Amino acid sequence: MIPAHALNRRKTPVQARSANTVAAISEAAIQVLLAHGRERLTTTRVAERAGVSVGTLYQYFPNKQSLLAAVLQEHLGKVMKATQRACAEHHEQPLATMVEAVVQAFVDAKLQRPDVSVALYAVAPDLQGAALSQRLRKGGLAAIASMLTTAPDARFDDVQAVASIVYFAMIGVVRGTLESGAPPRFVRGVKKELATLCLSYLMAAKVCDH
Amino acid sequence: MIPAHALNRRKTPVQARSANTVAAISEAAIQVLLAHGRERLTTTRVAERAGVSVGTLYQYFPNKQSLLAAVLQEHLGKVMKATQRACAEHHEQPLATMVEAVVQAFVDAKLQRPDVSVALYAVAPDLQGAALSQRLRKGGLAAIASMLTTAPDARFDDVQAVASIVYFAMIGVVRGTLESGAPPRFVRGVKKELATLCLSYLMAAKVCDH
């Protein structure tokens, strides 16, 4: 419906004032999402919360979708970046080290703002958001797969497949736990289990002669 | 906003004709969801697709939410039922058997209508849907936990925690795979990996003296 390019921001803030405004709007979007839920997130409400007028909002975001996309992008982007960094930094390490590092990075990133994570689960499916999620998923997957290839103590028949199992399991466990309403503190405790889950699977899945 | 009881159906279809109508509407809702996406699912469109008038739709569902809730309920309910049955039927079996049975049941149920599964991911977050998902999640979790308790070859410190890891991992892997756009056929192939994932975790997590 909405052409893809319509999701980009309208103007890059040049003056300091603008930069603030844009940040305020993004943050307001999250606040409204948390306070009112996806259905009741309206551009007017977001602008109001950000302390600007609707018109201002539309100076920076061509439409509602693009605003949500930006917010989603920012959040999921951070998580993916963290994951990718962890992967990159642990090439050639033993499986156990890899797993622990990635799980740690992923969970910590998600828990940076647990409420936002949960709220955004509801936003992602919105049409264009799907494509975005897709892209980010691919990025994470690729990073994990390429890391696994370098493991000195394991070799896999189909790294892609193995990586996706691990990745999706990780995502699923964190999401499930968060959505269960568990306090972030508790979620953090899940890290150990998650590491066990991934590591034991990888050990079981690796080609045996190592 | 909408009181919980308003999500129930308006009248129980007593005549055969009514039952058909209700079924047609539910199915139409799914079709519209698939064809137009959540945002463009309107009661009028659903009614039209079902071959009835909006008025008729509102005879059976007090509001749009209740319609979506019913659809979601039906689908997720089936999956949960299948999972629960598998659990119940494999009490007191060795871990390996348990895991295989549950994974099999869960995945098969989800793949009954893979497109619908994917489409419904977008519907679930809608306010009341969250509560519904919550309930269904709890049901699945309880069934798995209680099954695991009876395993002759394993004992767990915190079955609840272990069960939720397994359950969420399962959900995550299936969801991730489906959303990646993988063909159902491929998803079926994931069953083996999923069983490995769960089983190896359970073996690693069990209290050691067995």
Place this chain on the structure above:
Amino acid sequence: MIPAHALNRRKTPVQARSANTVAAISEAAIQVLLAHGRERLTTTRVAERAGVSVGTLYQYFPNKQSLLAAVLQEHLGKVMKATQRACAEHHEQPLATMVEAVVQAFVDAKLQRPDVSVALYAVAPDLQGAALSQRLRKGGLAAIASMLTTAPDARFDDVQAVASIVYFAMIGVVRGTLESGAPPRFVRGVKKELATLCLSYLMAAKVCDH
């Protein structure tokens, strides 16, 4: 911008009630145009004036443009029909008779609702309206040209060209007179001059040997 098909009406009124509603809306559009001018013609105002809600308006017209197009179509259509009929009914007549008949028909049709004519001059240029005007112009032109071909007392080198001069002159004179704010009564008096204008031109333009 707006695809052409989006200018058609949304549903054909089946019940008597609907037919009334549609008529009321069209008429209201004209009233608002006369009372407030093109710039201040809003769908809300039209609906209000028609005594229905905006929603109702949009049941019959997919957008504002289509409403205006319908009104324009109706008015200009009538004028063109009248012109075409006059042409058809005076094939093979002497030039003088032809001219008088056509001028008479055209002016009378326009003066049926002089205020509407004037108001609609402002509406026509709106993007899609241009195409519509174009079509109607072509219709009138063709009718006149084909009539002129049958004149027993004249032959023309380029009937198309001659016809368009006559037609445009007619349109221009009526429009100019109406826009000058002359009372309809006066405009009617212009008919004689208009006939003279057209006839003397045709006599001067015809190939001489008649």
Place this chain on the structure above:
Amino acid sequence: MIPAHALNRRKTPVQARSANTVAAISEAAIQVLLAHGRERLTTTRVAERAGVSVGTLYQYFPNKQSLLAAVLQEHLGKVMKATQRACAEHHEQPLATMVEAVVQAFVDAKLQRPDVSVALYAVAPDLQGAALSQRLRKGGLAAIASMLTTAPDARFDDVQAVASIVYFAMIGVVRGTLESGAPPRFVRGVKKELATLCLSYLMAAKVCDH
């Protein structure tokens, strides 16, 4: 709504720089009109196209209407001036000479920028524009009427009426031809026909005893 005096320009450009700016803005308005159409002509877009900021635009024009009025004024003014000059210069000439001169002047002026002529047809009706058109029309009419009075070879019962017929016919033919999408070159060819139209009418309309 807008008081008439608000249509005047805000400051008279005294410095050369200002004069350039004003010209650039006017020209930009035309460009935008041609490229985007009346509906999508916005002050921001005009300013952008002119290479200045909106603020600057508002330094010279108190509001959008005044900008359009200025553009219209400029264009129609030229046409009227040309017409008036031709009239003034051919007092006391034979009818045929008069007609040829005026037609020539009018058409040439209009064809100076045919695209602009067409585009401006859409702008004229905008509320205040009507008054402007009115004024200009009157000017042209008066010039023609007063010229006709001096014709040595003709006398008219009602010069005003005769002049308006001629004038409106001229306007109508040129407008109709331009709006038909005919290339300017072709329109130029119409001049001869137009002269015939006007002259033969005047001959027929004059009081006979000459």
Place this chain on the structure above:
DNA sequence: CATGAATGAGGTTTCATTCAT
């Protein structure tokens, strides 16, 4: 003088829901 970020009234359009037929 020029800039362009900010404003916010107001326009178009949608859609869940009702109710007379």
Place this chain on the structure above:
DNA sequence: TATGAATGAAACCTCATTCAT
């Protein structure tokens, strides 16, 4: 019971205009 015309609140978005920098 079924219908579908009617409703109108409320959403999204635009754009003329101002004013602090």
